[in-house]
Amino acid sequence: MRRFLAALAIIVCVPAAAVEAGAPAPALSMTPLEGGAPVTIAGLKGSVVYVDFWASWCPPCTRSMPVLDELYKRNKPRGFVVVGINKDASLADAHKLLARIPVTFVLVQDGSDAAAKAFDVKGMPSGYLVDRKGVVRYVHRGFNAEHAAAIEKEIDSLLKEPS
Amino acid sequence: MKLLALLALAAFAAACAPVAPYQRAYLARDDMALDGNPGFMKAIEKTYSAKEAASGGGGVGGGGCGCN
Numbered sequence A: 001m002r003r004f005l006a007a008l009a010i011i012v013c014v015p016a017a018a019v020e021a022g023a024p025a026p027a028l029s030m031t032p033l034e035g036g037a038p039v040t041i042a043g044l045k046g047s048v049v050y051v052d053f054w055a056s057w058c059p060p061c062t063r064s065m066p067v068l069d070e071l072y073k074r075n076k077p078r079g080f081v082v083v084g085i086n087k088d089a090s091l092a093d094a095h096k097l098l099a100r101i102p103v104t105f106v107l108v109q110d111g112s113d114a115a116a117k118a119f120d121v122k123g124m125p126s127g128y129l130v131d132r133k134g135v136v137r138y139v140h141r142g143f144n145a146e147h148a149a150a151i152e153k154e155i156d157s158l159l160k161e162p163s
Numbered sequence B: 001m002k003l004l005a006l007l008a009l010a011a012f013a014a015a016c017a018p019v020a021p022y023q024r025a026y027l028a029r030d031d032m033a034l035d036g037n038p039g040f041m042k043a044i045e046k047t048y049s050a051k052e053a054a055s056g057g058g059g060v061g062g063g064g065c066g067c068n
Helices: A002-013 A059-078 A091-100 A114-119 A145-160 B002-012 B038-052
Strands: A029-032 A048-054 A080-086 A106-109 A126-130 A136-141
Touching: A048 A059, A048 A114, A048 A145, A059 A080, A059 A145, A091 A106, A126 A145, A136 A145
Parallel strands: A048 A080, A080 A106
Antiparallel strands: A029 A106, A048 A126, A126 A136
16 A cells, blocks of 8 residues: 555656756657658757747747757758747647748647657747757757857757767 | 545645646737736836846736746
């Protein structure tokens, strides 16, 4: 009985562990915003990947989008990829924002919250910089000018690492 | 056994459920603000944050999104 009680207490009290620097990126298969073949983080192994959780209702997310797009365009030839995971309740809201702030990087939907739960997202936006080996190396929660500068440096240093 | 029942009650009968930061699409809407005049409150909040060099924590426009 004690064991059962302890197990129940653990289930009730221990929250899911958030993905932090040093952890392997969760294996996920996500549907692109426009539909089509699923995108997997494992499939992007060999590239430096910035996984960004964003939504149209989150003001810092909207500020991060043009910055991430610029970083993506600049570093794409060196093997840099951005995967934007949308957390809008309605895809129409996402498309409305994208009409105002168009981006060129990969956008996927997460209607079931599977990706957000796998990363245990603690705030919006949340960004996870994954190295060429598939390991999360940097985590950014929120977005401001300091984050932008740090992300740029981190991308550059990770792109210099061998795959 | 009583303890088990109490624990189960505490775990499953709670009226409040946490809303994850990524699930706040509806809470972040202007018409979900506690104040009846979200537009006016947004202006007040903007003035306040500019004067006090502080932002966030308000109950209007994006305050519920869990972002800083």
